[in-house]
Amino acid sequence: MKTRRGERPVYLGDAHTDRLLAAIVVLGQEIGVLQRRVAVLEGRDPGEDSVALSRVVEELTKESR
């Protein structure tokens, strides 16, 4: 990790990989939003099956288990 004062640190080797990760998180988040909207349309609790981002995080942090 590079941590220079005031600059964005680099975590995964280079800034491009960090940006790719951020994009994956955004995608997971947007799928979660869609899942919430579908749940509402189906008359269910919108948080009930919003699991996309959780699954992304679990996959990405497998090594911590």
Next chain:
Amino acid sequence: MNRLADGQLEHAVLAAPNVGEAYRQQEIWDLKTRLAYDVAARIRQRYETEIAPAYAREHGAAPTSRHVIGELMAEDPATQMWSALRRSGQEQMWALVADSTARQLSRLTGVAGSLLGSTGSLTLDASVQVPAYLQTVDIHCMPTGYYRETGPDDLTAGALYDRGVYIYAAGQLGAANDDKGRSVIEHYLDVHHPGLAPAAILDMGCSVGHSTLPYAERYPEAEVHAIDVAAPMLRYAHARAASFGLPVHFAQRDAEATGYAAGSFDLVVSHILLHETSTKAVQNILTESFRLLKPGGLMIHAEYPPFTTMDPFAQFLVEWDTTNNNEPFWSTVRTLDLEAMAARAGFEPGQVSRELIPTGRRLVTGQSSAGRIGLIVARR
């Protein structure tokens, strides 16, 4: 007052999300919570069962320094991924709140303007210099920084801070984000000074007044003043307080040199202000607090607990914010001898104490411990 679906108390200038924004903000809330507690606990377990034992085999004992732990964990892929996700989650949280705020900014600015003169007061002073410690980085990765203005009468930074902090803390600061002020009152003042009846109270570094308002509620006879260097925070703070019907006098002043007459206040407080400043500023703030107090008056500065109250791995996790969340003074403040500094500020050493009280906000330590906040307390 109504509450949003996630529990935050609504008021006239809250940048309340629409349905899509609320879902996105909830996704980030869930992400941040999972990383801060579930994944952090797994990283601690990995450290305790694999990394620390490996270090101990080589060096004869597990690390006792957060700096050594930091060097070890910097090489750990799981920690790298955790850090990358936390930083990304923080940036995306602000981006989502910024989008929602921008959509409503014109309305919020109009509401704030209409509340001027309704209750309390707002006094801005463009000659107040924003201290270097607030200009060095965009604190908490907030896109506006703590103080920047995007136009006349701008309150964007305040709106971002109010909504963003609620998500950031996953609601741990309470429906009105006022846990710090409430904690000081309920767990210190009401316990140790139950008969306190201050005539004048000053809250330093008040930002949007989250912690100020509990004082206005608890001591309705007092004249409550709150200061900050950031005009957008103060505009928002006044409108928010007015929306709750609480009379607070907000003013753009620097806590290091407020300009108030000596002996103006019975109670001088701040809440998680010190870690946003510098060692020199902390000394100046303590000295200014002493000057502002009437004889017998009370100073209370609330700040997250010192490193001495945590084990080395918790120290490492807490220190994460220093470089990864643009909090340059976050670690150093935890090492200061605040009692000695208060004595240098003029307080009699026997009148100075440090306390640790319960609070709702839990720091990321990889443990399931309750939230605590430290106080430096002194009576003039």
